[in-house]
Amino acid sequence: MKAILHTGRGGPERLRFTDTENKRPGPQEIKIRLKNAGLNHRDLFVMQDRPVPDLPWIPGSDGAGTIEEIGERVTGFTIGKEVVIHPTLGWNRTADLPRVPDILGGPTDGTFAEFVIVPVENVFPKPAFLSWEEAGVLPLSALTAYRALFSQGKLQPGEHLMITGIGGGVATYALMMAKAVGASVTVTSRHQEKLRKAIKLGADHGLDNAANWATESNRDKTDLILDSVGGAVFPRFFPLLNPGGKIVSLGASTEAQIELSLRELFFSQFSLIGTSMGSREEFIEMLHFIETYRIRPVVDSVYALPDTAKAFDRLTSGEQFGNVSISIAP
Known part of the structure; x- marks a missing residue:
């Protein structure tokens, strides 16, 4: 062959x-x-x-x-x-x-x-x-996005989700899945064209990577951050989160090492969660999800x-x- x-x-x-x-x-x-x-x-x-x-x-x-x-x-x-x-x-x-x-x-x-x-x-x-x-x-990207959002991130209708580095397969699936269940979605990118396409795909807000997210994001704070960028942006996350907010990490396209404030972590009761791929049970759930919501x-x-x-x-x-x-x- x-x-x-x-x-x-x-x-x-x-x-x-x-x-x-x-x-x-x-x-x-x-x-x-x-x-x-x-x-x-x-x-x-x-x-x-x-x-x-x-x-x-x-x-x-x-x-x-x-x-x-x-x-x-x-x-x-x-x-x-x-x-x-x-x-x-x-x-x-x-x-x-x-x-x-x-x-x-x-x-x-x-x-x-x-x-x-x-x-x-x-x-x-x-x-x-x-x-x-x-x-x-x-299969792989949609399964990864589904597990990150729902099995690990426990995303609920009406919550505010941030997706860093919009443009890759997992990020675009996560955007469409989150909008399907009624979440509000903010995306980030260093490419203006990708932000424009994400808005067209359903994102509520787009933030340039070079912007000060804490000051430009003068709206409801974030309940869940889905991150595949890693160390280059991680130090910016804590000021964006609601108390009890979650960060789900599924990759590191930049630095894999991070520094964080443990005081901020435990005082605000944030959760830092890792995720990778997904199980057969979650694959079945993902297929049902994309068929129910007709996600292409x-x-x-x-x-x-x-x-x-x-x-x-x-x-x-x-x-x-x-x-x-x-x-x-x-």
Whole structure:
């Protein structure tokens, strides 16, 4: 089969489009003919930190397609069925928190290929109202946003949410999900065009990263901050929060180290919460949520499978708004 392989130490420059082995599914696995896949910053992190860099590996955690072959012990699925892939492996019950979630596409082979083989419990019907491009970029980012907002952040209707660094896939999903349940949403960015697009997508307010958020945000204080930027903006959070407010951290595109005032933390009873990916239970909840509210992923751009390295150039440019998609099959 045709696939994108990564070999050696390095980033997207180590990717090549080539032929590789076309495997068959095990007894409790399903083989999927992929239509579309999605890029995530996680793919870049895995490329740079592979334990066995000389072993050829297929990246990619997001994908949607049709069932090509079914393992001998699999029931309830049919050849040709349109499906999406839950990317978190082995984390079924939300309460059974893994130390570090295992994700499709690192270290296992992923979705930047004509076919992928996944456990039967990771295969779900594709939401019928989504296009292949939308379905292919849905799983990882939408799951991460759903868990961050509702399982960890406990967002309620009428609350005020701040999302830092609007523009990436998780941030755009979080914006749409929060508005769907009746929250007020403020977004931040250093790009005026991204702020404009976020307002058009439903955000109530947009703040430039260079602005003094404490003085410019002369409105109700924030109940929940969803942050993927990290150390560059974290010191600005406490003055923005209501007593009992929460900060949910899901990444660090800048410094991973922070300084904070413990007195402010305990006097105002703030909560600092980490989150990563999501369970099978939460994936089911997320699919129900996006079907109930008819939330459509924001697709920034689409690249053909042989042009995956160019797609990563778009991702790392910081200019994208929404998800970058890979078209695999017509």
